[in-house]
Amino acid sequence: MYVAVKGGERAINNAHRLLAEQRRGDKKIAEIETDQIEQQLSLSVTRVMAEGSLYDRDLAALAIKQGRGDLIEAIFLMRAYRTTLPRFAFSKPIRTADMDVSRRISATFKDLPGGQILGPTFDYTHRLLDFTLMANSEDPLDAPSGEHPVDENMPRVLDDILNYEGLIQDEPVPVDDTAPVADLTREPIKFPAGRDLRLQNLTRGDEGFVLALGYSTQRGYANSHAFVGEIRYGTVSVEIEPEELGFAIDIGDIELTECETVNKFKGSKTKLPQFTRGYGLVFGQNERKAISMALVDRAMRADEMGEQIMGPAQDSEFVMEHSDNVQSTGFVEHIKLPHYVDFQGELELVRRMRAEVEERLAKLEADEAKSQPEAAE
Amino acid sequence: MTAQTAQTAGPGQDHNPLNPPQTKAVDGVTAARQRWMSVLARTPRTVLETKWADTYSDVKWSHLREPQIGMVMVRGRAGGAGQRFNLGEMTVTRCAVTLSDGTVGHSYVKGRDRLQAQYAALFDAIMLRDGSACDFIDDLAAAQANAKHEHARKVAATKVDFFTLVRGEDE
Numbered sequence: 001m002y003v004a005v006k007g008g009e010r011a012i013n014n015a016h017r018l019l020a021e022q023r024r025g026d027k028k029i030a031e032i033e034t035d036q037i038e039q040q041l042s043l044s045v046t047r048v049m050a051e052g053s054l055y056d057r058d059l060a061a062l063a064i065k066q067g068r069g070d071l072i073e074a075i076f077l078m079r080a081y082r083t084t085l086p087r088f089a090f091s092k093p094i095r096t097a098d099m100d101v102s103r104r105i106s107a108t109f110k111d112l113p114g115g116q117i118l119g120p121t122f123d124y125t126h127r128l129l130d131f132t133l134m135a136n137s138e139d140p141l142d143a144p145s146g147e148h149p150v151d152e153n154m155p156r157v158l159d160d161i162l163n164y165e166g167l168i169q170d171e172p173v174p175v176d177d178t179a180p181v182a183d184l185t186r187e188p189i190k191f192p193a194g195r196d197l198r199l200q201n202l203t204r205g206d207e208g209f210v211l212a213l214g215y216s217t218q219r220g221y222a223n224s225h226a227f228v229g230e231i232r233y234g235t236v237s238v239e240i241e242p243e244e245l246g247f248a249i250d251i252g253d254i255e256l257t258e259c260e261t262v263n264k265f266k267g268s269k270t271k272l273p274q275f276t277r278g279y280g281l282v283f284g285q286n287e288r289k290a291i292s293m294a295l296v297d298r299a300m301r302a303d304e305m306g307e308q309i310m311g312p313a314q315d316s317e318f319v320m321e322h323s324d325n326v327q328s329t330g331f332v333e334h335i336k337l338p339h340y341v342d343f344q345g346e347l348e349l350v351r352r353m354r355a356e357v358e359e360r361l362a363k364l365e366a367d368e369a370k371s372q373p374e375a376a377e
Numbered sequence: 378m379t380a381q382t383a384q385t386a387g388p389g390q391d392h393n394p395l396n397p398p399q400t401k402a403v404d405g406v407t408a409a410r411q412r413w414m415s416v417l418a419r420t421p422r423t424v425l426e427t428k429w430a431d432t433y434s435d436v437k438w439s440h441l442r443e444p445q446i447g448m449v450m451v452r453g454r455a456g457g458a459g460q461r462f463n464l465g466e467m468t469v470t471r472c473a474v475t476l477s478d479g480t481v482g483h484s485y486v487k488g489r490d491r492l493q494a495q496y497a498a499l500f501d502a503i504m505l506r507d508g509s510a511c512d513f514i515d516d517l518a519a520a521q522a523n524a525k526h527e528h529a530r531k532v533a534a535t536k537v538d539f540f541t542l543v544r545g546e547d548e
Contacts, residue, residue, distance in 0.1 A: 054468065056489065086448070101532065117536050171455055177461070181462060238487070245483060250418060254467060
């Protein structure tokens, strides 16, 4: 238990000033601007927005600067900020089918309509350090342009290609599509959790945690052999329908990464076998997270698919209660805060127990000493 | 279009409970307004501010609702088409203005720029009043479409062309 302590104000103030000084670093070196972070560390920005669960590039850049590049600290700052804002509306469900893609690939079909679009990717790079970046001599290269833009309407691999033959399960749409949607920012998580709550939890979940769980499903801790049916990254417009207007308006674009996995099939003697699905959708460009999310989403559908629970990724309660890095770091790190009173109690207990044992040992020794001379005789 | 028709097109629309919002039919006037509001939401504050100062600085107006920063909870669908879920929030700024003739303009724009929201609402009102910012909106729309087109061409240059390899072998 943590008990409040008083005092140490001057030390705390000075510690924060030292922190600020160290954040700034060597004053001979130019101070980093949040615009530079927003533009040039854009994947950090993306992660902070996704796990901070607030899409705002400038705020994410500021949080990264303030947190000295500690992304979990930055995520914490974003979460704290979002609690200060009112919520105006819920958007209409975004249409990823209409995404303006910057990248779109499929690992299941080579020649798919619309093509394999690599976009800005680290894939196929050699992972060799590029020392020209260190020398700041990187010319701002203009990427080449194709003669024609990419197709505006890219068919979806799972819905438009695989499902055309009925080879994959449909995504079930509830009969009442206006029913309330679970929201873990307003109500505590309850189990069994619906897929809506699970997806919300995963998309804001810690990237490393979701990655590790996704990996565990591939290593045999849930048998759901997955292919990446499609990954797309790009921008979609967000629409809301304000009451005062009574019609939908488009308020701007956000970047998203979407991953749909094609998983092992299900069928029976009387039911035609079909592939099953996993789904990942995250703010910004983050394929690692989107793929991991799809793997874990599929694993958590074990109940629905009548599968035996064999691994932690299939256990919704385990996954959802440990995926949030702000919650995790809060509890893990709180043990470094003063626990003096608590510890005094423990200390006394241990001292008393030791005294009791010592007493008992002393008594035993005395008894033994008494009996030994007799034995010698 | 006239201000009157556009204004009545808003809240007076039919709300048929059997017709989900996604498929709600909109009339031509509402469609035109949706277009310019979408263009304005994507236009940086400085561009709107400059145009307002150049052309409409003598227009009298007042805030009906001061610019306010808040959030919209963005929703997705499982598998892109299935059950709805809450993806995460985004910052949004809204504003409402009234011109001296009573025309009301609204805006909801991504981000936290209060002045961008204010000018977007002002241009919405101008468009409802007399459509006089029509050319300005068209130019902005063309610039936005062009930027999108140029980006889509750069993206297209990263398209894997398997057939080229096959043709290469034939030569």
